[in-house]
Structure formats: structure tokens, C-alpha cells
Amino acid sequence: xxxxxxxxxxxxxxxHPARVYDWLLGGKDNYPVDQRVGExxxxxxxxxxxxxxxFMHRAAxxxxxxxxxxxxxLGTGIPTEPNLHQIxxxxxxxxxxxxxxxxxxxxxxAEALLTSSPEGATDFLHADVRQPAAILEHAGAVLDFxxxxxxxxxxxxxxxxxxxxxxxxxxxxxxxxxxxxxLLLSHGTADQHPELKRETEAAYKKGAxxxxxxxxxxxxxxxxxxxxxxxxxxxxxxxYQEEPAPARERSGFYVGVARVP
Numbered sequence: 001x002x003x004x005x006x007x008x009x010x011x012x013x014x015x016h017p018a019r020v021y022d023w024l025l026g027g028k029d030n031y032p033v034d035q036r037v038g039e040x041x042x043x044x045x046x047x048x049x050x051x052x053x054x055f056m057h058r059a060a061x062x063x064x065x066x067x068x069x070x071x072x073x074l075g076t077g078i079p080t081e082p083n084l085h086q087i088x089x090x091x092x093x094x095x096x097x098x099x100x101x102x103x104x105x106x107x108x109x110a111e112a113l114l115t116s117s118p119e120g121a122t123d124f125l126h127a128d129v130r131q132p133a134a135i136l137e138h139a140g141a142v143l144d145f146x147x148x149x150x151x152x153x154x155x156x157x158x159x160x161x162x163x164x165x166x167x168x169x170x171x172x173x174x175x176x177x178x179x180x181x182x183l184l185l186s187h188g189t190a191d192q193h194p195e196l197k198r199e200t201e202a203a204y205k206k207g208a209x210x211x212x213x214x215x216x217x218x219x220x221x222x223x224x225x226x227x228x229x230x231x232x233x234x235x236x237x238x239x240y241q242e243e244p245a246p247a248r249e250r251s252g253f254y255v256g257v258a259r260v261p
Contacts, residue, residue, distance in 0.1 A: 010104045015207040017159050018103040022078040024049035029078045029105060033207070040203035042196040048236075048252035049155075052186050053080070055236040055255050056154050059184050060084050062241050063150050063257070064091040068182060069120075070149045072139050074129050074173075075156030076101040079112040084152065085122045086115075093119040098139040102128040129156060130164065132172045148180040148260075155253070157222065158188035161212045170222050174260060181260040183226055186236060188213045192250040219254045226258035 012031045019034035024046050030038075038045070060071070069092045073084050076099040082090075085097040099113050099122070106113075110124040123142045127135050136145075143149055151173055160166040174183060190197035190213050197213065204211040220233060231238060235251035 010108070015209060016103045016105070017209055018075075018077045018101060018106055020207070020209070021049060021155060022080070025053060025080055027078060027080055029109065037203055037207040037209065040199075040206065042193070042199050044193060044196060044250075044252065045200070047249075051236045051249065051251055052155055052253045052255070055186060055239050055253070056084065056152070056184070057082065057087050058241070059239065059255070059257050060087045060150075060152070061091060063182055063184070064088045064095065067092075068148055068150050069095040070143045070147065071095065071097045071152055072135075072143060072149055072173075073097065073099045073152040073154070074101075074135065075153065076106060076113065076124075077155075078103075078106055079109050081112075083113060085113070085120070089117040089120050093117040096121045096142055098123045098125065098142050100125040100127045100129075100135050100138075102126065129153075129160070129169060132169055132176075136173070136176050145176060146178060148182070149177050150182045150184055151177060152184045154184070154186045155188065157185070158213050159210060161210050167221050167224075171224075174226070177260050179260055183223065183256075183258045183260070185222055185257075186253045186255040187219045187222070188252055189215065189219065189254050190252070191215055191254075192235060193252055214254075216254060219256075223256060223258045225261075227261055228256055228258045232256065 015034045015037045019030040023030040023038040088095045107126045116122040125138045233256040236253040236255045237249040237251045
């Protein structure tokens, strides 16, 4: 459904969180301005990005194994294989996935996000999480909101400062989901890296990227009214299901999966 959508210009003079994240993951779809932000971040940031990505893979697979076959992924980021739809459709070939991101470079790579299995479907929307009504309207053309949908908000909400009402945005999106749906969320934190907090915030501030890392008590309200599945709201390195968690590693992300009652 990207046909006919104007290709917005990529501003290579300003860094973007999606491209910085791509650099942290070892990707090539970033520019010197993004690389400078990444190089200024603490060395631990690369490991934290990889551990966050691994959580997404585990959680998406777990949901698919339990029959969830519809996903709405906001703040998609630059495609890094395996993408969410590849994880999910390997388990549920008929799964339908809608991606959305506000970075023009992600739109340029939308074709990689649209390589659906023949039985399923994928779609991409160039949009911002601050436009929940537009996102939900578009997603409704692909997803059936009469059945469970997994809403994925991975490494996104810490780029929304408090004055942009991130809690309200999440509530608006969750209210559109039917009973039996899920919220899949990860959020940046300095709780396990307090000594790196100032350096991390300074790097993003220098790049004019708003960053609001939150404590556990500040992340908890995103799950208000939802039923957190075990192991609850934990660090990314602690979220495992059937298999036991490996030797404990520090993490820069809180993560959780919660069911809509």
C-alpha cells in the first residue's frame, strides 16, 4: 500500500532515532550525523540495543505460538532481518502485520517490510505515533480489530517527553484493541546503568533528539488496566518463557507483554 505515497525527503543534516538505532545494531542505513550520536553514546549502548532486539524476537514468537496472528508495530525502525513479520510468519504463515514509522528512510526500505508470506499480509504506513487516529484508521484496512491484535511499541516511548503525553497516546491505542489483545513494549532506562545516564542524555541532546529515560515506576503506568504476563515488567535480559534466562546481564531497557482483559 505504499504505491502512490510521496517519497519524503531525508534530512541528512539531523540525526534520527531510527538511524542511530540502526548504527547501534551494526546496520549501514545511517548517515554521519547519526553515527556521531552513536559514537558519543556509552559503549554499552550497542549491547543494550542488541538485547532489546532479541527480546522483541522472543516475545513476538511467543505471541505467535499462542495464536496471535495480527500485529501493529509502531516505531518500526529500519528493517534488520529477521523483521517482526518474518519471526511471526515463520510460525503463523497467515499472520497480518502493519508497520508504521515517521523516518523517511524507513519508507524507502518499506519493500523489505512488505515481503509477506503468500498466506499472510504486511503493510507499511509513514506516520508518527503522535497520530494514533490516522494509524488506527489505516491499520483497520489490513487488520481485523474484532479479533486480538498485538500492539508493538519497541524502543519508542523514551523519545516522547512527558509534555507529549506518552501515557495518553498508549491508552488511546490500547482502547482500540479488543479483549485478548496484547501490548508488547520496551522502554529505555538508566536503572541498571545510573553511571551512564548523564552521558547518554548528553549524546542525544547534542543531536537534538529528545530522550526521556524512565524508571520502573514511570514505565509501569503504560500497562495500567492490563494483565502483565509472567515474568512481568522486567529488564530485557530477564524476559524469557519456556527456556530459563541465561546468566544475568545488565540492560538499558524495561520490557513487558500484557494482555488486554
